[in-house]
Amino acid sequence: MMIEARGLVRTFKTKRGPVQAVQGVDLDVADGEIVGFLGPNGAGKTTTMRMLATLITPTSGSATVAGCDLAKDPVGVRRRIGYVPQSGSTLPEAVAGDEVVDHARLYGVSKAKAIADGQRLFEELDLPGLWRRQCKTLSGGQRRRLDIVMGLIHDPKLIFLDEPTTGLDPQARANLWEHIRGLRDRGATIFLTTHYLDEADALCDRILVIDHGRIVGAGTPEALKQQVSGDAVRLRLADHAGGRADAGAGGSRRTNVTETVIRIVEKLDGAIEVEAVADGVNFRIPRGGSVLPGLLRQIDAVGIELDGVEVHRPTLDDVFLTMTGRSLRDDSPAPADEPEKQKEAVA
Known part of the structure; x- marks a missing residue:
């Protein structure tokens, strides 16, 4: 298994008292899968992903990620994963190619290899001729693909994608879907969150549904639809x-x-x-x-x-309404853990 988690719990301290954002999550992700991790706002999906990516520490529970124990070897986990946050990770004034090389160097990749691999990824992800462009001059779709290049530059076994197509136009979204499928075809395992049900349906081999901090459904998109009446x-x-x-x-x-x-x-x-x-x-x-x-x-x-x-x-929206009683795009507030998240730094 690329990810095996048991009993993951995360409790945040707030002015109103403890908030249990994740309440005993069990999940498995096999090698080479594209797994969608879906839930309404405030369901606990981002908190779970951040725990698995070592960005925050679980309050309790255990997990093995990319062959490394999450608690005992977080550095080993980081060396083997790529993480592409929803907000992006590039500086507007930086040169795109420099950002990629600097990111690769943090993982111990030589400068020559980083340049060669980075330029190859630029070609594969439809970014030709943009190596020396400032990030602020790129379109939204180009910046998103640049984020993915940075998540792939050290050749990770497992890639976390947090809302990879948010803000993209339909054509850019469709193009990025093809790139994500290509990553799987090259042997990578993809664990992604998305608010687009058509995206989950088209891309994911399997879907995990989380609500109120617990996994409430799991299966292929077709199997989940068949559970609706x-x-x-x-x-x-x-x-x-x-x-x-x-x-x-x-x-x-x-x-x-x-x-x-x-x-x-x-x-x-x-x-x-x-x-x-x-x-x-x-x-x-x-x-x-x-x-x-x-x-x-x-x-x-x-x-x-x-x-x-x-x-x-039945559609995946029907699945969500059946399992959670609300739409995936429910505008319920996020859990009151943001102040704590801002204080946490990558160890």
């Missing part, structure tokens, strides 16, 4: 048949038609959340696509006309 199906009734009750006989007839459809749907094995809506009936059911042919025949047999049928497979 079925596909969402909408039956849109024809204008002259469906809808909620209105005044008069016409409204009563529409109500009767809707109730008839609901009774048919409720007899389906596994149908849940059956409800009348303005234009028809909504429900959830496993394998919605395979259920529909028989359902449509039953509805047609009683003379009810449909205006349309929609089937939506």
